[in-house]
Amino acid sequence: MSVIVRIPTPLRKLTQNKPEVEVNGNNIELLIDDLDANYPGIKERIYDESDNIRRFVNIYLNDEDIRFLEGKSTPVNDGDEVSIIPAIAGGILIF
Amino acid sequence: MKDSLLKLNIGILKQISDHAKSDFPEECCGIILSDGEQDFLRQCTNVQNQLHLEDPSTYPRDARTAYQIDPKELLEICKESEAKNRPIKAFYHSHPNHHAYFSEKDKADATVWDEPLYPDASYIVIPVCGDDSEVQILESMRVYTWDLNVGDYLESEIDSSNG
Numbered sequence: 340m341s342v343i344v345r346i347p348t349p350l351r352k353l354t355q356n357k358p359e360v361e362v363n364g365n366n367i368e369l370l371i372d373d374l375d376a377n378y379p380g381i382k383e384r385i386y387d388e389s390d391n392i393r394r395f396v397n398i399y400l401n402d403e404d405i406r407f408l409e410g411k412s413t414p415v416n417d418g419d420e421v422s423i424i425p426a427i428a429g430g431i432l433i434f
Numbered sequence: 435m436k437d438s439l440l441k442l443n444i445g446i447l448k449q450i451s452d453h454a455k456s457d458f459p460e461e462c463c464g465i466i467l468s469d470g471e472q473d474f475l476r477q478c479t480n481v482q483n484q485l486h487l488e489d490p491s492t493y494p495r496d497a498r499t500a501y502q503i504d505p506k507e508l509l510e511i512c513k514e515s516e517a518k519n520r521p522i523k524a525f526y527h528s529h530p531n532h533h534a535y536f537s538e539k540d541k542a543d544a545t546v547w548d549e550p551l552y553p554d555a556s557y558i559v560i561p562v563c564g565d566d567s568e569v570q571i572l573e574s575m576r577v578y579t580w581d582l583n584v585g586d587y588l589e590s591e592i593d594s595s596n597g
């Protein structure tokens with residue numbers, strides 16, 4: 340299964356500045372493994388210590404947030420596009 | 435001493451103020467792209483209420499005290515930014531019934547992986563106050579930009595002198 344993964348600007352130093360890379364795997368978790376095998380360092384940025392996708396990392400399969408699909412186990416097909424999008428977020432001071 | 439300037443024209447400043455007022459009492463958010471000559475305002479949806487409803491333990495705050503730009507909109511705007519060569523000039527959000535400052539959370543969320551997510555983009559914060567009868571911008575917005583030498587976000591100045 341060959342899938343295009345869109346890399347966000349902050350992570351492109353790990354992919355030799357490539358905005359998109361092609362990786363193999365039939366679900367999100369395997370894609371991330373393959374991504375990390377080719378571009379070491381990506382996995383630790385996506386996962387927390389318990390191997391869950393970090394709160395501030397959004398992953399989309401085509402137009403769907405994988406949180407609303409099957410998370411890391413979401414299956415992917417040839418020609419799918421996966422996007423990694425770190426959140427732009429914040430909040431006021433709470434006393 | 436504020437040592438950097440963010441040029442923004444009056445039209446853009448008015449539009450982001452209006453956005454802050456219309457989303458009050460919730461935080462508004464958006465992105466300004468620029469090709470160097472012209473700025474392009476992209477108002478975004480704050481998805482914080484959705485996040486809070488779906489998962490209140492991970493997201494204890496709702497949109498009155500926090501924001502997250504709709505990631506799908508963010509993705510589209512990033513694609514536009516690259517396809518049309520319009521880098522992200524600034525992100526903006528509002529502080530309902532609070533002053534303009536860069537909070538610990540604002541800073542932490544902008545500095546994940548121990549470095550700034552978008553070191554070349556500034557963060558504009560719009561203070562917006564109000565009650566049932568009236569919503570207003572009571573004081574100036576403030577801008578924070580990553581300073582490479584200091585390794586932190588510092589306040590910069592808005593320059594609207596060119597219109």
Ligand SMILES: [Zn+2]
Pocket residue numbers: 429430431527528529535536537540559
């Ligand atoms: Zn804020």
